[in-house]
Amino acid sequence: MVFLRGVSALSRLRSRVSQQSSLSNSVRWLQTQSSSDLDLHSQLKELVPEQQERLKKLKAEHGKVQLGNIAVDMVLGGMRGMTGLLWETSLLDPDEGIRFRGLSIPECQKLLPAAKPDGEPLPEGLLWLLLTGKVPSKAQVDALSQELRSRAVVPDYVFKAIDALPVSAHPMTQFATGVMALQVQSEFQKAYEKGIPKSKYWEPTYEDALSLIARVPLVASYVYRRIYKDGNFIAMDDSLDYGGNFSHMLGFNSPQMQELMRLYVTIHSDHEGGNVSAHTGHLVGSALSDPYLSFAAALNGLAGPLHGLANQEVLLWIKSVVDECGENITKEQLKDYVWKTLNSGKVVPGFGHGVLRKTDPRYTCQREFALKHLPDDPLFQLVSKLYEVVPPILTELGKVKNPWPNVDAHSGVLLNYFGLTEARYYTVLFGVSRSIGICSQLIWDRALGLPLERPKSVTMEWLENYCKKTKVA
Ligand code: NMX
Ligand code: MLT
Numbered sequence: 001m002v003f004l005r006g007v008s009a010l011s012r013l014r015s016r017v018s019q020q021s022s023l024s025n026s027v028r029w030l031q032t033q034s035s036s037d038l039d040l041h042s043q044l045k046e047l048v049p050e051q052q053e054r055l056k057k058l059k060a061e062h063g064k065v066q067l068g069n070i071a072v073d074m075v076l077g078g079m080r081g082m083t084g085l086l087w088e089t090s091l092l093d094p095d096e097g098i099r100f101r102g103l104s105i106p107e108c109q110k111l112l113p114a115a116k117p118d119g120e121p122l123p124e125g126l127l128w129l130l131l132t133g134k135v136p137s138k139a140q141v142d143a144l145s146q147e148l149r150s151r152a153v154v155p156d157y158v159f160k161a162i163d164a165l166p167v168s169a170h171p172m173t174q175f176a177t178g179v180m181a182l183q184v185q186s187e188f189q190k191a192y193e194k195g196i197p198k199s200k201y202w203e204p205t206y207e208d209a210l211s212l213i214a215r216v217p218l219v220a221s222y223v224y225r226r227i228y229k230d231g232n233f234i235a236m237d238d239s240l241d242y243g244g245n246f247s248h249m250l251g252f253n254s255p256q257m258q259e260l261m262r263l264y265v266t267i268h269s270d271h272e273g274g275n276v277s278a279h280t281g282h283l284v285g286s287a288l289s290d291p292y293l294s295f296a297a298a299l300n301g302l303a304g305p306l307h308g309l310a311n312q313e314v315l316l317w318i319k320s321v322v323d324e325c326g327e328n329i330t331k332e333q334l335k336d337y338v339w340k341t342l343n344s345g346k347v348v349p350g351f352g353h354g355v356l357r358k359t360d361p362r363y364t365c366q367r368e369f370a371l372k373h374l375p376d377d378p379l380f381q382l383v384s385k386l387y388e389v390v391p392p393i394l395t396e397l398g399k400v401k402n403p404w405p406n407v408d409a410h411s412g413v414l415l416n417y418f419g420l421t422e423a424r425y426y427t428v429l430f431g432v433s434r435s436i437g438i439c440s441q442l443i444w445d446r447a448l449g450l451p452l453e454r455p456k457s458v459t460m461e462w463l464e465n466y467c468k469k470t471k472v473a
Helices: 002-019 040-062 072-076 105-111 123-132 138-151 156-163 171-185 187-194 202-228 242-250 255-267 276-286 291-302 310-325 331-343 361-373 378-397 408-417 423-447 460-472
Strands: 090-093 097-100
Touching (some): 097 123, 097 361, 105 361, 123 242, 123 255, 138 202, 171 423, 291 423, 310 408
């Protein structure tokens, strides 16, 4: 059924996609099936040599083509607008938002297999899409769900490493500690120590990546139950998919929360390569650090308030609005509160972006989910008011490049509605999801033989002298 649903949506999309030559190379519309078609590893094995050739040709034929000039502003301004990374799994358009292997979020919602008719996409389907560039069938997704379940085994010392921390430690600290402890089982590290040739690096990277993706929900839910539920842990349910199981292990079994988790994990997974967590994972991986080391580093970047921690900050900020002004706050009161935040030197969390210049489509799809499932929730209504109130104020500031909401402006109120009220935990959910994007690209980094990342840096003195010379010349 889902396969047919996919195909009819597919044909509607095809005509449009065929007009976008940039997409036709990256998305493969393949739906045939044999037994090896159900195995993700076999699929990748076929793709790797083809993509290696593609990269070789690109280098040989176009290696010297200029991609633009680097201005001093870019060096001083966090490399904004500087194209400097290869990232195959997704691409961000400033106005349209993210495309996963060429597919927008609404297209993924239509095309990727779901747990129920017209349901949200299964994150396993997205993983398949990111890794292969192909829209998987339901049978392929089910096989991958099964594989992830079979890899979802966490040694006891991982939980002991977490237990060594005070229960008051931030959930992201506990989560990253657990991921570091998982590293003990790295297949890549073992293979490297044995002298595996470079051409085979991607295979143990694949093993680590899939195991890591499978295991992080267990570590994350352990952290949640340890901190908030007196260590009353819940075992995995073998009948559930990745997102459904994660929700279940956290302690939320309503079908709506399971759907939310599927959507949440899908949309937070990947946001091209330059964001702090993805870039960190890629950078650390370029030193041939294994996926566990690379992903743990990425998590530490995600834990910063300008990046992933913003989802925590948003809900805490919304709750502070309610504490001070009540749930039925007027737009005038809300404006005053936003100005108060800005005048105290803080940012308005959940608004703005380093690349996006319009409302984040990840915000929009969460808004649609809220309109369907919790239209009358007071906090959702507050978020809707913020959508009207905040952008004109940020525009008035005169320096904010993007006044529109990002993904984090919305996620907290949805989770809060379904009972996951502990805002300090929210970035861990983002982290679980991001394992899918970062690990997928790490496999391709090793398959394509990408080199050590090592950009050139300069001092202020160097820049001053260079600029003086350029002016004279
Ligand atoms: N509230 C107040 N000031 C802001 C905001 C905001 N939401 N967004 C940008 N600005 C300020 C920014 O601090 C900077 O000020 P200054 O020159 O005094 O340092 C100025 O506007 C220009 O910044 P931009 O070039 O627009 O943004 P930039 O690319 O540097 O930063 C963010 C992007 C996302 C860090 C920034 O918009 C921000 O701090 N937003 C709030 C935090 C947030 O929601 N982060 C989550 C991003 C998504 N994610 O999940 O990672
Ligand atoms: C992300 O999802 O990583 C954020 O939106 C930040 C970014 O893309 O820079």
